[in-house]
Amino acid sequence: MRTILLGAPGAGKGSVAKLLTEFDGSVQISTGDILRAAVQEGTKLGKKAKEYMERGDLVPDSIIMEIIEVRLQEPDCKNGFILDGFPRTIAQAQELKQIIDRLNIRLDLVVNLEAPLDVLLERLETRRTCSNPSCQEIYNIKRNPPADGGKCKKCDSPVIQRADETKEAICNRLETYNSKTAPLIDFYQKEGLLKNILSLTLPETIAAIKKELNSLNKH
Numbered sequence: 001m002r003t004i005l006l007g008a009p010g011a012g013k014g015s016v017a018k019l020l021t022e023f024d025g026s027v028q029i030s031t032g033d034i035l036r037a038a039v040q041e042g043t044k045l046g047k048k049a050k051e052y053m054e055r056g057d058l059v060p061d062s063i064i065m066e067i068i069e070v071r072l073q074e075p076d077c078k079n080g081f082i083l084d085g086f087p088r089t090i091a092q093a094q095e096l097k098q099i100i101d102r103l104n105i106r107l108d109l110v111v112n113l114e115a116p117l118d119v120l121l122e123r124l125e126t127r128r129t130c131s132n133p134s135c136q137e138i139y140n141i142k143r144n145p146p147a148d149g150g151k152c153k154k155c156d157s158p159v160i161q162r163a164d165e166t167k168e169a170i171c172n173r174l175e176t177y178n179s180k181t182a183p184l185i186d187f188y189q190k191e192g193l194l195k196n197i198l199s200l201t202l203p204e205t206i207a208a209i210k211k212e213l214n215s216l217n218k219h
């Protein structure tokens, strides 16, 4: 399946995407993970993106589109993909449409993960992420803590708080989401692809998305 996950920071896109990949062999494409890995590795891309990310601002569309255009043509996308954190602006969505047309594929579903503001804030403040650029497993200090010593259960690397999870950056990310990304809900509604799904507990959210995907398969 070819799916987009929309939702505010803290809506659960990363956790949901990781579980959905196990469902049908689709690959998770998280522009945030790609950018964080580039920042940690100090690549040219990372140097360009770092300041935007730390402030909680969006990285310019041109940089993001270059990443996506290349990534969508890699062989592992053949079985489908789950776009997590992309697109984030109307311009990105419009360009994605053109890329998808050029590649002769189509999107199956756009899921908008919804959660109340107090839930988003609590999740962002308690979220921790594996510092290994090729792992980036997500933890929560209350509900899903890392292993003893703050180590990742998958790769044993230190689990850290993201640089953009300070109070100031979180507020900026939520404002940026409201002004630049939330309009995508209407965009994909008009495209006839949108499904709103409540994102409170992970098992319920995954079950609701699987139900949608299964009903698409039957048509």
Ligand code: AMP
Binding pocket: 009, 031, 032, 033, 035, 052, 053, 054, 056, 057, 058, 059, 060, 061, 064, 084, 085, 086, 087, 088, 089, 092, 164, 173
């Ligand atoms: P995320 O992990 O999806 O929350 O992304 C972390 C940060 O990476 C965001 O706050 C942005 O600075 C940047 N970023 C990730 N995806 C995009 C995108 N599609 N467009 C612009 N900036 C992005």
